[in-house]
Amino acid sequence: MINSQKIHDGAPIRRKSVRNRRKQFAGLLFIAPALILVATFFVIPLGMAFWMSLHNWPLLGRPRFIGIDNYVRLTQDAQFWSSMRFTVYYTVVVTIAIFAVAFPLALFADKAHRFTKFYRTAFFLPVVVGFGSASLLWAWLLDVDSGLFSPAAEYLGLMAKRINLLADFDTTFWSIIIMVVWKTAGFNMIILLTGLQGISTEVQEAARIDGASSWQRFRRITLPLMRRTIALALILSVSGSMLAFDQFYIIADGGPQNRTVTAVYWIFSQSFGSFRLGYGAALSMVLLVILVFISVVQLRLLRTPEGM
Amino acid sequence: MSARRSASARHLYASLRYNGFGIVAAFLFLAPLAWSVLVSFKPSVEARQPPLPPWPVDGFSVQSYENLAKYGSGIWTYAGNSLTVALATVVASVTVSLLAGYGFSRFHFPFKNMLFVLIISTVMIPFQSILTPLFLILTKLGLQNTLTGIVLVYVTLQLPFSIFMMRNAFDAVPKEIEDAARVDGASIFAVLYRIMLPLVLPGVVTVAIFAFLASWNEFLAALILLTDQNKYTLPVLMAAVRSGQFGTIDWGAVQSGVTLMMAPCLVLFLGLQHYYIRGLTAGAVK
């Protein structure tokens, strides 16, 4: 097409640049609605949040400019840092747990059996239930009087009496980990499955003929070839977990004794419980910086030679 | 002879093992959902007891649903609002991300990569932290306490994912198809609508389902940004049910609410899962 133009056109270069500019303009037009939305409902609010973080900004009453005082104060905020530590701990544990479940499920669902599709659907169903509903459901399952787990354990004779699973840090924490794995493993399974299906069977077959064991094949062929898929699943899981809130708010109420208060929970509580909007905004900024940092590190570590 | 028999025995054993694992795992994933649905049909008093067995023993009852309907200004108002908001979010999300995905995939313009990264990186912002500014902006725009306002917010929250999906979907379509159509003199919108749309349909369905799920289930923004109880959505109602009325929590009503919240999500997914999984995989490959 371009060739034919060149032949027939007297001034191909100029024409082309006009066309290019028009095309550029069209491209911008296509993304304009998205840009307007992001600017109005994300960039500007974020800018406002930063501005607020420099103020003593009560929800009601007059804001007062205080420079970086909020940031100075948050370095001494023991609860914020313990929430931050807890959030990181949770993120590490839950991400490992999700992968530990989702990877075998993906390998399982990759096989072509008669009922594979049914199994795949079953594993995926909890994903489509909202986090709020899922948390409510599990809050009930974990209830000591009307729930399932504790009474069932007593009924089966596993425990002498009913134990309140939410009264102890470890049982609360692991219950929530199990709930989150239940809820999100299916999603990660599908993503990993995509990567698995992208690997040509010939490569696997060739390795098998060369005498590689299944573990070796997994280690040497499957994992490296799935690098990008794993990176995607990892980044989604990590940034999602770092922002965890609903499940801890609804199931555990931050308990026992504020030990499962996550970073976002603390921000929420400072902003909408104590109405220190400026301080909450400053906490958000810090969390944001930490998240960006973690994402960049992850991208670096998992970068393939061709780039992401 | 015996070699062949043992081969088929091995095959049978492998199949048993496969399905055995599958059934146990599927049970673990489905059981909590089933438990909740079954318990929601127990009479109130029975729903207070541990759910062993999960199905109603004293007969089927919709008492829990009736109790649920008593909260606030009637369950149908809330369900109607939720549905309106979810459908509007779906339509707007699909439209905006279809255009943007096409733009990012097929055009070159200044700062393209930067803008793309900007949009995608919004997933890293805890949206709880921009809730107050959002409220103030919506008030300025006259959209505070309107379903339109909340829809626009939801669409924006979904944009990083939607645009990522749609750009990848368009990237996967060979350029030649489009060029051929352009040679025939079709306009850019005609190409997008008639040629491209069917090709990226799995991506569209994925974006639509995600938009639906997210907006149907969202609680906090709905609570803060809507001030009129006739405009509340289902999750706001659930918050009231969850916190218990007069210091008593009605687990039956909670489960009927959970069931009500889950049902459209499950139906939608089961109906469209063919597209959805395909869209998700196509989007994630890139």
Added chain:
Amino acid sequence: MKLLKIVALAATALATTLSTSAFAQEKLTMWSRSSSEAFMPALIDAFNASHKTQIELQIVPSAEMVQKYATAAAGGSAPDFVSLDLVYGPAFAKSGALEDLTDVAKSLPYFEHLSKAHIGTGTFEGRIYAMPMSADASVLLWNKKLFKQAGLDPEKGPTNWAEIEAAASKVNALGGDIRGFYFAGACGGCNAFTFMPLIWASGGDILVDGGKRATLDSPQMYDAINFYRDLVAKGYVPESAKTDSGKNFFGGFATDKIGLSPIGAFAIGNLVKNYPTVEFGVTFIPGKDGGKASFGGGDNFVVTAGRDNAPAAKEFLEFVYSLEGQTLLAKLGSLPTRDDVAAEAVKSLDQRYQVATEALKIGRTPSSPVYNDIINSSTGPWKQMLNEVFFGDDVKGSVTKAQAAMQAILDEAD
């Protein structure tokens, strides 16, 4: 083309918003929290039926009421009136969001008879910003049927801690899933309501010097803690109490399997109406060696500042404090807030309301602009301390830590 559609959609939406907000101006708007759903709609209906001024009531989920009102006020879309949990009065008054009602209050001839607890928290720096709306007072409930079964006198409630423990022990001995005592162990607000009176009745306090100083580290506090720890250690308290964040504050007693529970007067009407089989008695929350105290709870009526609604507010309040209004409130589950007509208002009701009405007269409410942060907040020092000391090991350490945390919040607010 689709873009055009979106613009059109947005424009229509804008138009509808504008027209609805214009419509909304004709009526005064009022919010109240979902826990007062039993009586507020009926009260407003009665008011609207007999007055030219019309009020439109919205029910807001209790847990989210404060954040919603504050956000709406910041955005300029707050309702005209709010029935607000009385403990939040000082916080909102301090921020300047509330209309000064001092003149309205002083013009009422029966001002002196309005609930002291309510007026106390409604007063900020000498001016009155909030007036009593609905009331609740904490009392001690006991289960008569279980008392009888356990060989206790079903008509006589305990009058000191030793008697509570003895009764709880006997009821608990009935076995099965029957327990002696219940309280919501992970709820700051509930325990302000039910645990603070134990300290007050024993001569201690939580906040002193006009709410500027916290006194958690007091001998009365340790006594009360040990009293509860004992009940827990001896197994008189159900396992579920450890994590009850207030969801099931009342639910425990209503199951007919709990011997005693400190709770609010709201429970009386609720039990009579919804759990008619539960036979119960009502008495005062006692101190260690007798005495009595109560937490004055409920809602205050506040007016959003700067709208010139004081005359309408006065009209409404006069209706609320009339015998008709007070009787209606009492019948539907709130205690009367005006003590000179209280006896008349509860006359036709269950006798047990009399105890609660008396309790409200001695009701106290700590007043502080940071009440939520120090007491109610689910991440605050009060809730954390109580959960630790009731069920944990390091009582001294927890109290010391909470005392420091609470004082820090109070100092900062100054």
